[in-house]
Amino acid sequence: MLKKEQSDLLTLTGPGTAGGRLFRCYWLPALLSSELPENDCPPVRVKLLSERLLAFRDSEGRLGLIDEFCAHRGVSLWFGRNEEGGLRCPYHGWKYDRTGQCIEVPSEPVESGFCNKIKLKSYPLVERGGVLWTYMGPADKQPPLPEWEFAQVPPEQSFMSKRIQESNWLQAMEGGIDSSHVSFLHRGDLNSDPLFRGAKANQYNLKDSRPVFEVVESPGGLFIGARRNAESGNYYWRITQWVMPSFTMIPPRGDHPVHGHFWIPIDDDNCWTWSFDYHPTRALSPGEVAAMRDGKGIHVKYEPGTFRPLANKDNDYLIDRAAQKAGRTFSGVEGIAMQDASLQESMGPIVDRTKENLVSTDNGIIMARHRLLRSVKALMDKDQAPPGVDSVHQLVRSAAVILPPDKPFIEAAKDALVVRAGTAHASV
Amino acid sequence: MQSESARAASAAEARFRIDAPNSQPRSIKVIALDHPSEAIVKRLATSVWGNTSFLTTLASAPPRDAPFSMRGWLADLAGHTKILVDEIEHADLVVMIATAGENIESASIIGEACSLKRVMTTGLVVTAPSVPGAELSRSLAQLRPWALMLVVASAEDYIADMLMALRA
Numbered sequence: 001m002l003k004k005e006q007s008d009l010l011t012l013t014g015p016g017t018a019g020g021r022l023f024r025c026y027w028l029p030a031l032l033s034s035e036l037p038e039n040d041c042p043p044v045r046v047k048l049l050s051e052r053l054l055a056f057r058d059s060e061g062r063l064g065l066i067d068e069f070c071a072h073r074g075v076s077l078w079f080g081r082n083e084e085g086g087l088r089c090p091y092h093g094w095k096y097d098r099t100g101q102c103i104e105v106p107s108e109p110v111e112s113g114f115c116n117k118i119k120l121k122s123y124p125l126v127e128r129g130g131v132l133w134t135y136m137g138p139a140d141k142q143p144p145l146p147e148w149e150f151a152q153v154p155p156e157q158s159f160m161s162k163r164i165q166e167s168n169w170l171q172a173m174e175g176g177i178d179s180s181h182v183s184f185l186h187r188g189d190l191n192s193d194p195l196f197r198g199a200k201a202n203q204y205n206l207k208d209s210r211p212v213f214e215v216v217e218s219p220g221g222l223f224i225g226a227r228r229n230a231e232s233g234n235y236y237w238r239i240t241q242w243v244m245p246s247f248t249m250i251p252p253r254g255d256h257p258v259h260g261h262f263w264i265p266i267d268d269d270n271c272w273t274w275s276f277d278y279h280p281t282r283a284l285s286p287g288e289v290a291a292m293r294d295g296k297g298i299h300v301k302y303e304p305g306t307f308r309p310l311a312n313k314d315n316d317y318l319i320d321r322a323a324q325k326a327g328r329t330f331s332g333v334e335g336i337a338m339q340d341a342s343l344q345e346s347m348g349p350i351v352d353r354t355k356e357n358l359v360s361t362d363n364g365i366i367m368a369r370h371r372l373l374r375s376v377k378a379l380m381d382k383d384q385a386p387p388g389v390d391s392v393h394q395l396v397r398s399a400a401v402i403l404p405p406d407k408p409f410i411e412a413a414k415d416a417l418v419v420r421a422g423t424a425h426a427s428v
Numbered sequence: 429m430q431s432e433s434a435r436a437a438s439a440a441e442a443r444f445r446i447d448a449p450n451s452q453p454r455s456i457k458v459i460a461l462d463h464p465s466e467a468i469v470k471r472l473a474t475s476v477w478g479n480t481s482f483l484t485t486l487a488s489a490p491p492r493d494a495p496f497s498m499r500g501w502l503a504d505l506a507g508h509t510k511i512l513v514d515e516i517e518h519a520d521l522v523v524m525i526a527t528a529g530e531n532i533e534s535a536s537i538i539g540e541a542c543s544l545k546r547v548m549t550t551g552l553v554v555t556a557p558s559v560p561g562a563e564l565s566r567s568l569a570q571l572r573p574w575a576l577m578l579v580v581a582s583a584e585d586y587i588a589d590m591l592m593a594l595r596a
Binding site for chain 1: 431433445451561582585590592
């Protein structure tokens with residue numbers, strides 16, 4: 001249970017809100033690089049933190065993220081002509097560069113310098129690991145560029161997708177750290193999904209459906225450990241990383257690529273779910289990439305030409321009651337991503353947390369909220385940068401390990417929980 | 429025509445959710461396992477809570493040479509001895525509070541009783557950054573067999589937040 005005013009602090013992220021200010025401390029994934037494939041390509045509408053923006057790559061390949069609307073009469077620059085170092089409004093020819101600076105107002109004498117008085121709001125946009133990242137906070141607080149490992153490995157070792165989720169970011173993110181749902185909602189997928197099957201660890205999951213959890217604060221967020229019984233009295237540990245405000249890395253299985261998410265607010269009722277897969281020491285195989293493109297693992301199939309999942313609320317997520325009855329899926333919805341999203345969207349745009357009845361195994365969610373609220377307060381009261389901004393907090397890994405019963409994972413798996421260049425994840 | 433899911437998940441439809449209590453008060457026992465934790469529990473107990481009791485294992489452990497008994501392992505914060513099994517019998521949750529590095533041998537007694545009575549247990553270790561890892565490890569090792577959920581928190585304010593989240 002969370003009081004409404006506490007829930008509002010975290011779920012409302014538009015301009016001027018405390019939650020929005022928190023997100024504006026970080027580099028956020030804004031677009032896939034492939035959405036702006038070449039110089040002078042069509043601009044792309046981007047909505048983030050309840051602001052409508054436009055991204056474009058100019059004639060010299062420089063990236064811009066600016067207010068979507070022309071300062072003259074308010075038309076959308078999405079119709080603009082991306083040419084000769086800027087974006088020209090098709091209505092009256094006003095032209096803007098990648099910083100939002102107006103560089104031409106054809107109706108005014110050049111000598112008047114009128115265009116210098118016109119500037120659209122803009123944010124930096126940088127390319128890293130196949131993702132275009134933006135920072136929407138004050139310029140003097142801009143943190144170092146993102147250092148996430150998936151964005152640092154060679155391109156052939158990683159895969160990134162994104163999808164629209166029609167719910168507030170917080171309930172989507174909370175699903176990502178709610179480890180106890182896996183044994184139910186996704187139980188049918190461990191042995192069938194090509195990006196999961198075959199790992200020895202799957203047997204531990206399927207044999208012991210009542211894991212015991214340990215939640216430990218980390219410098220950037222949380223370690224969420226789930227332990228199950230293994231051979232000879234040892235424990236099989238799966239350790240998930242959550243880094244503030246909304247990054248998760250799921251523990252690996254065998255030699256499969258490692259995956260995780262970011263949840264980024266579009267507005268208060270919608271968010272982007274970013275889903276990455278990568279392997280630190282080898283290229284992804286053609287089969288793995290094909291499976292990811294085909295919506296397996298944590299990815300989805302799309303409605304053509306969009307980032308909206310093919311299974312969505314308008315078609316009842318293509319629910320298959322026969323598959324549910326036969327046990328092929330637990331909820332009747334196919335695929336891990338949409339199994340999660342369908343339930344999280346069913347909560348309504350922003351779930352009423354005053355009505356919920358959390359239990360002890362929800363301590364990961366409770367602790368995440370606690371840390372988010374504490375950080376928002378420190379940011380608002382003391383202008384203190386939140387955890388997760390420091391790039392050291394981003395150099396983390398999830399892990400799956402077998403440990404003796406008396407060894408705490410935070411000590412015994414210490415090395416496995418940070419990036420070690422040239423080594424694979426600790427996995428079972 | 430709008431699908432069932434699209435209509436039901438809209439903000440407009442959220443207005444028709446039933447506005448009535450959907451749970452009964454839970455019985456939660458918060459038990460301090462060591463001296464610093466007892467001070468924490470005493471501070472927590474000054475707030476207004478529902479059906480939650482605050483207890484301590486200190487000053488109530490039977491003498492080491494006495495025959496084993498489930499009596500006398502618990503006391504309320506005023507120092508009145510409580511019968512362990514009676515206290516936990518009808519609890520929905522037992523929260524054991526420990527401080528990293530302290531002696532918490534009573535965790536096994538509380539945990540055993542909870543296991544016997546099929547009561548959910550949460551162990552919560554409060555640790556400062558200055559506490560050596562080995563001391564935290566020792567505390568975790570003592571709690572791990574008896575806690576179905578184990579949490580390591582850097583500050584005691586998490587406990588109040590957790591209890592509120594659990595409708596204590």
